[in-house]
Amino acid sequence: MNIMMNKLARFLPKGRAWVTAVPYTWMLLFFLIPFFFVLKISFAEVDISQPPYTDLVTRTEDLLQIHLNLGKYIAIFSDGWMGQYIVAYGTSLKMAFYTTVFTLLIGYPMAYHIARAKEATRNTLLMLVMLPFWTSFLLRVYAWIGILKDNGVLNNLLMSLHIINEPIEMLYTPFSIMVGMVYSYLPFMILPLYSHLVKLDGRLLEAAGDLGAKPWRTFLSITLPLSKGGIIAGSMMVFIPAVGEYVIPELLGGGDALMIGKKLMDDFGPNLDWPMASAVAVVMIMLLIIPIIWFHRFETREMKGNE
């Protein structure tokens, strides 16, 4: 037996290293290393060639030259607060923030009531939250065009009820982007909130009630603090991707509300300015690095707490 265990112990670290290497290598190769290419190309210049950017390193006879071109970064910040890139970053951060707040306001009570339902009902309700998530995201965003446009479902309904006399312009405004974002990101808020709320011990709430706490007080001093993890996880799952959102502003937004994701896609696609797109991405990562690190720290703490 002991010999067996010794053999096992000797095998383990080696085997573990090999096992770990598989996902590690994949993520390094296709997730981490690519960011260095973004960084590198953000210092390049546009070039009419294949690929469409200049090389940073040039070799002449016996001279190795490295050109770091800061032009793209200067272009982002040169026009001050009114520059199109700064405005686009601002719009994106603002939109992402509002999306997070609204999904939290709508999602929290939903997650709370689902978590407190009977087990059979709970499963059905949870399935109903997940169902739209499994159907195509593009198709659900598209559905809002039919609802929000001038002769769309909502305007027709309001006019037939004589609440309004002529259609309200809703589509291709910041309002329609907001609706689309809140709608699309809602399940990402509800699910982490639910998984925290469902673990909450009902006896704590009963005890608070027995001790004479009003429901509102119970909520503030017990439920809310105990679901803090879900609020943080949900908010990060919504906020960080929402900053770079491309599809929703492209399909539901007008030309005036430029968000940074669309700006990046435009520079990459129609403008064929890959160094600019890269610089836009680098600045976006800089903006998001603090929430990302914060989220990661928090997740690791959560995982340890569960053990």
Next chain:
Amino acid sequence: MSNGKMSFGARSYLAIGFFFLYAPIVSLIVFSFNQSRLVTVWGGFSTHWYGELFNDDALKSAVALSFKIAFLSAIAAVLIGTIAGLVLARFGRFKGSSLFAGLITAPMVMPEVIVGLSMLLLFVALSSTMNCGIDVAEMTGIQSLACSAFGERGMTTIWIGHTTLCIAYVAILIQSRLREMDKSLEEAAMDLGCHPFKVFFVITIPVIAPALVSGFLLSFTLSLDDYVLTAFLSGPGSTTLPQWIFSSIKLGLTPKVNALATIVVAIVTIFVVLSNRMMLKAQKSREAAMQAAAAGGH
């Protein structure tokens, strides 16, 4: 915290919430049977657009490509994601474990435009350093292998992108399942001298099988649905279903899109309801078996 009846307020709140989630989907279904070309003006009942849908060859090839990529991505994501989940749940701290955990979960939150751009730049740089433009006959073995994979954007590059995204979701699913699992079974097997690999295949895999299935389905759906990553990683000859949908919406060819949406919703609903039923049944029979075992033991 399950406690009995839901109040009227709770019921109405949930009703409004679910109305918000489902109203757009319902309106898509209704207008898919609209005779009129105008999407929101009702012109009588018709299944005309479904017929159009089935005659669209571009759509058919887009669906075929999307399914192929989704299947391959889901397989790769389950294989790699399961290992990653196992490492996260069972290996504790090791050198670089914090970076590892960060790398695995980051694609879930990182804006897709950044992930897409960075992967594309990697592939482009690889193909230009490999000199993929030169004559095929002059290539070395590794070079031709790399060039056929990354030189031209298309199925392989999209597959790599989707797999990277899906690994995160599979790893999280597997990890949380492994944490719930009773470790004593694995430990007992190890104490009896079972090789860790054998323990994994004989004990761990069957226990986490439901998580593997849902990881596969989730990856399949994510891949089938992804537009942004695909837009960066696809080449001229590869159009996926989301790309077809996106350009149809942009060009205003939308009654067909309604019909497509209805078909997707129908398939997904049937699938989700059935799998939910099966899971509940399996859970019940497992509980019954455990009760029977407990009764027999006494």
